Amino acid sequence: MLVLTRKPGESLRIGAQVVVTVLERSSREVRLGIEAPGEIPIYRDEIYRKIQKKNLEALMNESTQPTMISAIIKGKNWNVLLDDTQR
Amino acid sequence: MDPFMQNNQTNMNSNFSVDIYFHFGLPGFENINDYSFEHLDEVEPFNILRARHDPKISLLLFDARLLPLYCDIPISEMEKKKVELKVDETPAVFLVLKIDSHEKRLTANLRAPIIFNFDTKMGHQLILEDETLSMEYVLEPETVNIA
Numbered sequence: 001m002l003v004l005t006r007k008p009g010e011s012l013r014i015g016a017q018v019v020v021t022v023l024e025r026s027s028r029e030v031r032l033g034i035e036a037p038g039e040i041p042i043y044r045d046e047i048y049r050k051i052q053k054k055n056l057e058a059l060m061n062e063s064t065q066p067t068m069i070s071a072i073i074k075g076k077n078w079n080v081l082l083d084d085t086q087r
Numbered sequence: 088m089d090p091f092m093q094n095n096q097t098n099m100n101s102n103f104s105v106d107i108y109f110h111f112g113l114p115g116f117e118n119i120n121d122y123s124f125e126h127l128d129e130v131e132p133f134n135i136l137r138a139r140h141d142p143k144i145s146l147l148l149f150d151a152r153l154l155p156l157y158c159d160i161p162i163s164e165m166e167k168k169k170v171e172l173k174v175d176e177t178p179a180v181f182l183v184l185k186i187d188s189h190e191k192r193l194t195a196n197l198r199a200p201i202i203f204n205f206d207t208k209m210g211h212q213l214i215l216e217d218e219t220l221s222m223e224y225v226l227e228p229e230t231v232n233i234a
Contacts, residue, residue: 038165041111043214048114051199051214054222055115058185058196060135060145 102127107203107210114212116144149195151180162202169211170204178202194223
C-alpha cells in the first residue's frame, strides 16, 4: 500500500484523470473530494465489500439450479421451491 | 430495443439469450466481463445471468419493474453513462436474487441493482447510496405485479 500524507486542500492524482483532494479534517473523519470521469465508479469500500459478499452468496449452485428450474417449470407457486415436501 | 418487446413481436416461444458485456465486471467477479442474459419462458418471472466462459457462475435475476416499491429508484446520468445510455433513455433494471435454502425464501438485493442497455449489450451493477434499501428483501409472489 502506498502511504502519502496530505493536508486539507492538498490532493493526490491517480493516473491522468483521477484527483482526490482532502477537503477538511476533523478528529473523527476526513472529508474527501474526488474528481474522476463519470464512467469510473466510486464506492465506499465497506459497502463494495458487502455487495461482493452478497453476490457470492447469491451464486446459484448445482443444488439450487435444478430445484428452482423444475419447480418453476411445473408452474407452481414459488413456495414450492422452498418446501421440499411438495417436490 | 428491449429484447422482451422484440421477442414478443416475432416468436411464440420467447426464450432468448443476449450477450452482455460488463466493463467493470461485477463485485465479487471483477475479472469476468462477458455474460449471457437468459430469458426462459419456463423460469419466468426470473432470468439468469450466466458467465459465458464459466457457466457455473450464474445469478438469478428479477425484473425490478415487477416490484412496485422499487419503481421510483432514481438512476443518475452518470450511472446511465456506464452502459452508454442517453439522458432520456431508461435502463432495464434487474435485481439479484438469493435462494436461501436454510430460511426457505427468495431475497432480492435492492441496494445493488443491475442495469442493462440491451441495444449496446452492456450491463453494470450499481451500488445505491440509500442505506434503507435492503440487501435481503424477502420476495413473495403476492408483492409482485405479474400481468
